[in-house]
Amino acid sequence: MSARLSVEDLAFGYGERVVGAGVGFAVAAGEVLCLLGPNGGGKTTLFKTLLGLLPPRGGRVRVDGEDTAGWSPRRRALAFGYVPQAGAGQFPFTVREMVLMGRTAHRGAFSAPAASDHAAAEAALERLGIGHLAERDWLRISGGERQMALIARALAQAPRVLVLDEPTASLDFGNQVRVLEQVRRLADGEGGEGLTVVFSTHHPEQAFAIADRVALLHGGRLARFGTPDEVITAAMMREVYGTEVEVVAVGADGMRVCLPVGLKRPG
């Protein structure tokens, strides 16, 4: 299978400051890539460079083999759907209006949304099970609901690659599980071709739960890339996060989790 998203020898940073370099990996359609790494490791900068919000300092980002350098914002938006950590919206749009904005790249700069755009927005709302929120005020729904609505917006965009920046940060336990389930479902596709999903997180067990590939970013370098089993080992975690970690299997199906065994009460 050819790569949907491939990153070749990518260097990234803000302005003159290079945050990371030499990053390369490839993800196929229907696969979930989990980006792990300590704070300041360059995850957010890498995301912004993937999305074209920052120009690459070197190397390439390809979608279906095509170099994305020089793409217009509109063309990028047709390839990448972006789910920010917390939507920056500060005006009381309805959830439906917010999701409809995902269709921006599908119509001309001056034209109103067509029936097909409204249909795509409704379909995205239904697919994420938040149709009942459609008329609610964006500023008055919960963090979990907002995250679902942002995913719906990215879905309405009909992208080939879905990029989620710490989608479970600031969500409660139940909402974390629901968002991750949705992310996996979007990659599997329902009958049709699945999306390629890239998401970042601070929780290694999320990679075990839903990811096909893991990229471990440390100090701006790709410390390791591979399946969750290959990347998330006690030794690797200790090296990158600087704390003692044990990887253990729990439950009937042996799902693996990382336990911070270095964490003990003093005395």
Add this chain to the structure above:
Amino acid sequence: MAALLVAAVCVAFSIGAYPVAPGELAGLLAAKLGLGSAAVAPAVETVIWDIRGPRVLTAMLVGAGLAASGAAYQGLFRNPLVSPDILGVSSGAALGAVLGIFASLPVLAIQGMAFAGGLLAVGVVLAVASAIRGRDPVLVLVLGGVVIGALLGSGVALLKYLADPYNQLPAITFWLLGSLSAVNRGDLAALVPPVAVALLPLVLLRWRLDVMTLGDEEATALGVPVRVVRIVVIVAATLMTAAAVSVSGIVGWVGLLVPHLARLMVGPAFVRLLPTAVLLGAAYLLAVDTLARSLGPVELPLGVLTALIGTPVFLWLLAFGKRGWS
């Protein structure tokens, strides 16, 4: 909303030294359009055609223009508290226009100076805001606007000091207070093209403006070329403000208040917000101008009245607006 505007127009025509009844107004309009003959006295026709008519239409255009530009700025800067006044556009335009009066330039040149001054002011404020990082960007923007506005205000004060006290100074003072009492058909003719030209891109980009309220990153990720859209909208909104200011003088608070009220009525989506703000702005300023010329034995300055109404509302927004303004 349209009915409110029609009512404001009828009331505006019926108040004054020569009251004009709505029937007389309709009769004259019908006659001018070639439907039936004019059954109104020549004096009434003069009042409608040369005095009250231009004033009513100018008040509506100024109100609509200030409200539309306020709505655009608020969306673009993602804050309900910004307005042409806060961003320094009004004081920049004022300095330009006063400079024009000082140099005894014709109306069109004064308008051009006002536009250049407004654009320069908003440009400097934006440059200051983008140079100062690591602080609340909206606070920096607002404070930057206040500081630049104060600087421009001292420029206006200097020109007043230097102006000929018998000819120019009264004109400048009168103009700075904001008034439509000296408006004629020429002013109206000079106001229509810039407002129409500036309104067009705002109407065309109405859907993109909604996306711009999400901030640069999200808007870019959704496929909007933010830099181009921002420049087009700033130029359009500034042109509209400057055109209005160059005719009416400083009429504050309309650009802050009216878009806000419009948002309370129809929500933030620009496709509904813009027409509502335009109609509401036109009706509001016409009503205030009618009050200004009918309240006392002498006319009250328009800018003084809008400030009297606007200041308490702004303070209310500041106190209770954080989330409640939605």
